[in-house]
Amino acid sequence: MERALTQTEASIEAKVSGLPALDIPELYQCVHCGLCLDQCPTYRALHIESESPRGRIHLVRAAAEGRIELNERFASHLNLCLMCRACESACPSGVQYGRIAEAAREILGPPGSPLARAVQRAAFQYLLPSPLRLRIAARLLGFYQRSGLGRLLELALPERLREMQSMMPAVPRRFFNPRSEVMPAIAKNRARVGMLSGCVMSVLFPEVNEATLRVLRLNGCDVVLPKKQLCCGALNVHNGETVTAKAMARQNIDAFLESKLDAVVVNAAGCGAAMKEYGHLLRDDPAYAEKAERFGRLVKDAGEYLFELGPRAPQRPIERVVTYQDPCHLAHGQKIRSQPRELLKAIPGIELREMNGADRCCGSAGIYNLTHPEMSQELLQEKMAAIAETSAEIVVAPNPGCMLQLRYGAKRYGPPVEVLHLMDLLDRAYDANQGFSLR
Amino acid sequence: MKLSGEALRARLEQELGAESVEFRPLFLEAYAVDGKSPGLLCLPAGPEEVASVLRLCAENQASVIPWGGGTSMSLGNIPRAAGVVVGLEKLAQLIEHDDANLTATAQAGMQVAAFQELLGQRRQFFPVDPPLAQLATLGGIVAANVNGPRRMQYGGVRDLTIGMKVALATGEQIKSGGKVVKNVAGYDLCKLFVGSLGTLGIITEVTLRMAPLPDSAASVVAAGPLDRCARFVEQLSDGPLLPAAVTILSAGGNAQTPAVATWVEGFEEAVARQLRDLAALADEAGLASEALRQEPHRRLWEEVEDFGANGEGVLFRIAVPIGAMGEILATIDRWSGEAATPARYVAHAGTGTVWLLAGNDPSSLGWFPRLIALAQGHKGHVVVAAAPPELKAGIDVWGPAPASLGLMREIKRRFDPQEILNPGRFLGGL
């Protein structure tokens, strides 16, 4: 039988054999109150403590103290986490769970089977850091999709892969390709901002980037799109690939800090959250620590920035019922909740109806829907049911991962809602001609 | 070794003093329970003496009947034996009225009316309105779980009792709870003794929650057919008003039709508003209403409180979910119409308790199985709260035993292994 110990006694006993790399200060801020439990999507689904934020922190702490091994079971609990950070919103002690989980994943490496890991590692280290390679890969995928080869292959594919294939969105024929590195304001000039093109955004959602660009310019922003910018590296960080992530961060910092900017605007919630935290990522890099901090403060979500800037009133009415899905990395990662809603409400004709659990993860979570399809689909079904209850015609979710997931959900489970980015809708609501006439 | 009755009396006299032990049959008749006169009456002067009496009786396997004001003595099955009545009339002190804490501690034998008078000097009261408050004692209403009409606002005896001292059948004196309103230290044994009818120990002291005396109080009586009364009650409970009591009174006696009596109290302007709104509700429901204040208000509720308490018939206590009240009363009215002598009732709509009074004749018992079936249909229950002993014989007045009877039997065995306390009076013959 175990003797009852206090936490501190256990810590002291274990320190000797522990894992100092995991022993980060954030671990000790958790007071085990449990207020995170019911906010955690995986805990809500399973009700097992080790699939909750408090449980995962406990596990990491136990591992740091050498009380448990970093084995497959440990890894499976850490990897089932969506990294949605809903727990951070719920935490009264301000524990930065994301940092704890990232520290653990850094040691564990990417999740999945050895083959899956190899594929992911290749993607993280080879594709994401290179816009060119990413575009070539996407071109190939687009060609594959249009060729009808996929439908043929489907017959031969195992169910899991078939599922994955069906989740893949259609790759558009053109990618986001701004005409120049600096796009001038098309209204009275109010600011000069950088804009992240992003990896997924520019390849799969070129129209969202174009809309964002137009909305910023119509609101009087000169928009700088440095050619040297890369993918933000968020996926790498979340999946324990920090070496590559750091290199990407350094290049982005250099690319954007070259010009004098009022802000770096990001229209993907996940990227924005990661870039705001470059300071933490590069804290041990003497050459970049300060720059990264400075850069992080410049980063703004597109909705956040527009709201702060004070947007022009949209003129063109959109008579639709809309519901808003909080991307996790916006609501929880960046504490941005009201600004996108206010922007939506400012569009004439729109009726904004809140869904139940709007700030609960849709199950997309980066590549989570590929690594953990079962949990991901469970959460998606719950989400689609909540959307259906609102009878909304449009779901706004300002993040590419959420958009992909929700579009898949609309197709697979219904209701057949249109899934849009906030910038899409704003773009539609601005009278473009009026804007151009101001030039 | 077990003492004879004589010897036990001598020991008790030695313990309490001769003047505190009564053995003359003429005097003891007043303490008969269901027609059984006790062999002795003891009047201990304090909690230690109560414990001594219990210890002596336990040693000698003499049965004990605790006796407060005697107002609930008709509750329960006929005792298997009535050896020694332990009267608590000498434990009648107010120990502390901590008005700033809204609590008071008193000895169990203190009469409710006397207690209220002392509390009233500091503008507070104990918000339970038992029948026959002049006689009823604090320990008695706690042990018998006696509640009144204002329970819906203030809670019941079980909610208002926060601490007590008890002399156990095994002679120990224990305390449970305390003097603070919020307390989760240890098991809440107060709950065990509330309503246990003196079968686990004798309560010697209680600490109770008080309420401030309201600035103003009044009633609205709305009279008319039962279905309209029921609709009125439904509308009232769906609305924002916060009455202290809502009671449906059957026709019969002086009343030609049923009526709903609603008691409102508090700040004058809140009372005035509620009287207005209640009159409007009554209008809507098609009832004729009248507001009562002062003496008529007081008399009305005294009558409600004392309903059936004077041994004038067979009294049933029916507990049902509040939403089922209208339906239950309609059924009762139908049955009553078919009966030789109609039954009357007062029904507390806010808490789901119906007091039904039938005649003193044997046919009244015919109500019992029908009421049980009716109440059980709504997951409620029925107790015969008072009846002449000849009618009680052969039935369990508490109704069908619950599934937890086995646990209750074990509790009884642990607290009163010799079954000396009120033997047989509680449910299942406990």
Place this chain on the structure above:
Amino acid sequence: MSRDDLINQLRAIVGEKYLLLEKEDVIVYEQDGSILQAMPEIVVLPGNAGEVAEVVKAAKRAGAPIVPRGSGTGLAGGAVPAEGGIVLSLARLNRILEIDLKNRLAVVEPGVINLDVSKAIAQDGFFYAPDPSSQAACSIGGNVANNSGGPHTLAYGVTTNHVLGVEVVLDDGRVVWLGGRVADSPGYDLCGVFVGSEGTMGIVTKAAVRLMRTRESVRTLLAVFDRTEAATKTVVDVTAAGIIPAALEMMDRLTISAVAQAVPGVYPRDAEAVLLVEVEGLTETTERAIRLVQTICERSGAREVRIAANQAERQLLWKGRKEAFGAMGLLAPNYYVQDGVVPRSRLPEIMKQVAEIGERYRLRIANVFHAGDGNLHPNILFDMRAPGELDRVIEAGAAILKACVDAGGSITGEHGIGLEKKAYIGLLFNEYDLEAMARVRRVFDPEGRFNPAKLFPTPVSCGEVRRQPQTIPAGLWI
């Protein structure tokens, strides 16, 4: 029965997925919301009452201890498996089975989150009254076990006043209802005794709880004082004046100084004490009551009294109160919170004693608490790294509890005894009192396998339990 047999039986009952045996799975169940730890051997998560009963039967055959666990938010170590054995999590029994607004009751499973009950009925104008600070996470089963309170305790009572009946699994696996769906079930009030028994009598599988109608009006007031005694006297005067607020909370200078940093602009930084008073009821009642409270505050020397004019102002006033515990981090790296209670009338003197105890042990103590209930929460501030300080903290904590008992109070108002305070229960109850409780325990749990080593002052069989301080998060209105 061997451990392997037990495991095989449990697996057959709950299935592979919900039987946890590996260290990486069970270690997270070694702790609850407290700071005490003890490792379970087995964790099971049954999915319905039938499975709970089967698990209990299997445990009985194996002679294994069972520690029931809801959400694990308790602050006294009640869900820590002090003697190892089986942790039985009720988290999966989380369905609201029935909402019966007509009869003002709901029947819920024990794993249902407290707040979810109120959420489910809010649009109909009802609420479930007990609202512990952890209500967004704590379970109804846990509330029943601990007889949980909350800020609205003052007006509406604690869990026991709102539970009509519970379905429980007894030690031999039998399932019985205690109490029912209506008041005054004939026989002993076993439901009343069960509520607050901290998992030592059996396992709740269903609870029938009362629902209340939302009040039409709520008014909130902040009073600022330059002297602590004036504030505590005001608390006494408010109740003595016959006003029973829905909530009456107090904060002292040290707490205010922290809150003023965390939530600027709500409370004046230089105040010695503030009171937050809320009244609920009919509009006419709350209007008059809030003015009366204002008058009492002013008469007691409040230098400022502010009545919230609207919902936003009200929320801002509460924000300061709710974040008070989190803000403690601004004062010291660690703190240890106590849960003593005194009669409201003794508040002024107990506050003086708490201050004296602080001086005697050379410790700073910040107070933020449910003044209306007399339920103190002295936060003893310290730095765990300072040698010897921790011992003084524990001694000071004990001294405060003793002072509460001496003032006619209790050692716990809402956190429970659990493992944490079992050594102190003797301050309140003598051996006869405790033996009476033990008699009831033996009726329900003759073998002492339900949550062993809790509540009663017996030592843990395998070693001594020491308590350690820890910070408590904001938002917990403990």
